Amino acid sequence: MATRKRGTLRLEADLGFSLPGGLASNASRIGLLEAIAATGSISAAAKAVGYSYKGAWDAVAAMNNLADAPLVERSTGGRHGGGTVLTARGQELVQSFRTLEAQHRRFIDTLNDAHARSGADLRVLGRMAMQTSARNQFAGKVTRRTRGAVNDEIEIALHGGERIVAIVTRESSDALNLKRGAEAIALVKASSIMVAVDDGAPLRLSARNQLRGRIAAVHRGAVNSEVIIELAGGNTIAAIITNASVDALGLHAGGAAIALFKASSVIVATTP
Secondary structure, eight states: OOOOOTTOOOOOOOOEEEETTEEEEEHHHHHHHHHHHHHSOHHHHHHHHTOOHHHHHHHHHHHHHHSSSOSEEEEOOTTTTOEEEEOHHHHHHHHHHHHHHHHHHHHHHHHHHHTTTOHHHHHHHHHHTOOOSOSEEEEEEEEEEEOOSSEEEEEEEETTSOEEEEEEEHHHHHHTTOOTTOEEEEEEOGGGOEEEEOOSOOOOOSOSEEEEEEEEEEEEOSSEEEEEEEETTSOEEEEEEEHHHHHHHTOOTTOEEEEEEOGGGOEEEOOO
16 A cells, blocks of 8 residues: 655545435435434534534435435424434435445545556646636746745746746745745736737836747737737736737737736645
């Protein structure tokens, strides 16, 4: 068995079953059934597993409707005034789910062991799973960290050779462990990027990041256009600017351009 290193990216998957009409069962719903069996109360079970009272009743109703026999029943009378009980069929299903879940976990562990030496591939796949509103996402390595009293300046080298500079708080820099050689992802919203024509003349701007390339496409909208710039190293960067700016600058596919953005516009993220 491969040894799991701390911080290593692992494959994860939860066992669940669904029907065209919606979710039939998953670990959360099975946990609700187990809590009902333990507490004899929908209300207490809901609190135990983090459901709202209505959410718990809706889940129980859905499971009862989808099962071949009732899983949960209301009991009345008796010394304690009645309550909610898990039926024999419900107990069977809970046990079957837990058995399948254990087998599923062994399968996932086997996959992780088999791919223990494919850490780089898993990291790339993990980045692809990241969901963010930032249009531009660049993976690279920290090449320099300059400490400041309040903020740190982080330089990230992209695989194409370009470098992006970001300003982050010292607390964030420490929390993300942005030391030299650490892998990092730079996120920049397309609306934060300015575009300049690259006519060879030097630029004197306060924008710390100036990435040169050629325009791959201009997607024109009703008011704004999306300008895609292909950088020399193969990365692409998208900018959202007004149609008036596109016309004034004469931006077109194949034209040389510079993507400009402030270091404070860069968000830095890390993956395990």
